[in-house]
Amino acid sequence: MGASLPHRVPSPDRTRAGSRGELDGTVGDAVALDHAVADLVRRTRFPVAFGGLAVDDEIRVTSIHGARTHNLQGLVVKASRGLGGRALVEKRPRLALDYRSSRSITHDYDRAVLGEGIATLFAVPVLVSGRARGVIYCGSWAESPVGDVVARPAFTVAEELSSELRIRDEVQRRLALSPVRAAADPMPAATREELRETYAELRSIAAVVDDPALRARLGRLEQRLATLSHDAADPPLELDVRLSPREVDVLACAALGSTNAEIAATLDLKEGTVKSYLQSAMAKLDASTRHAAVVTARRAGLLP
Known part of the structure; x- marks a missing residue:
């Protein structure tokens, strides 16, 4: 042409x-x-x-x-x-x-x-x-x-x-539920859970996107969500830990209370693979339970 x-x-x-x-x-x-x-x-x-x-x-x-x-x-x-x-x-x-x-x-x-x-x-x-x-x-x-x-x-x-605009619309909608607040004011629990659900959904969508540039932009949205939901009253935890993208995906779903079977269905993985990722993340975070791993990851800014 x-x-x-x-x-x-x-x-x-x-x-x-x-x-x-x-x-x-x-x-x-x-x-x-x-x-x-x-x-x-x-x-x-x-x-x-x-x-x-x-x-x-x-x-x-x-x-x-x-x-x-x-x-x-x-x-x-x-x-x-x-x-x-x-x-x-x-x-x-x-x-x-x-x-x-x-x-x-x-x-x-x-x-x-x-x-x-x-x-x-x-x-x-x-x-x-x-x-x-x-x-x-x-x-x-x-x-x-x-x-x-x-x-x-x-x-x-x-x-x-279309997919990217839909994701952006949803993130904007959920962020609009959270009024601007002073740094010392805690985020309402319901709003925080909305942000965490959005984050987990973004992770699951990004996991099946082939375009590296689009994945990178979705990653920046995820980081923005994690930053916005951080509790300023809780001092950040300095950790020399690097979780793999799939370990973060699994932890993000686990943070919502999903079972291994539910996480597997969401991320299109085998249940045994989910368990393996969870165990690896727990070991890296020096956590004995998935709940403890989620708490540590949140304090370290790895999860919202």
Whole structure:
């Protein structure tokens, strides 16, 4: 489909996102979107990709990769208008094999799309809990067929972005239950348990994610949760201990009171494997019971 020139629109302000933490909803979601759009170019045969999140029934394009011009910058697509607007409302992928002559869409955005030189455009909605949260696009500068082999990677990228946004939404929701408090004030027990359940769910999801970059971002969310739930009145425990990712997964589930069988089902492991991980973690933490291991891991900041 051709080679792109090394032009791309600057991604969201990552410095600001990092300084405010990975749980900043707006910035964090935009960063997740930018990673997904970059993946579209890397994992599909399309040389140009762009996308935006839905705000007030509009798709506000904030990420563009592989473009040869600046025509797509600042693009705002209204619901039902253009290819992406239809994908947003219909909640299903839309394809314009020959965008210029397509009669199935409105042509409100020809100046941007045709100005970039796009001939074939493919729009995939990002669905989170049944709601369209945005649209990602891939395009080529020559008319190109789009079959299952070509479309499948785009669907995969959209599904991965959907999963990350869903996780971020849940973390934000649960954190919102905890009011800002003075450092000396204890976190309400119910809120702390909500955070711990979220942490365990994040660990179980991250365990089956293949993308290293996505796993790393999930890891930062986990660490943020662990930090937020730490009791400031309880001095941290300094430990020279390194638990394996699976040992942390198992301990996080054990912290919720799950049995070995329940942990095995959650993490898709054998019950004997779960027992082995627990025993290893207990030995590293010098704990005689799983409860003691959880308490030590929490004091050391290894668990929320």
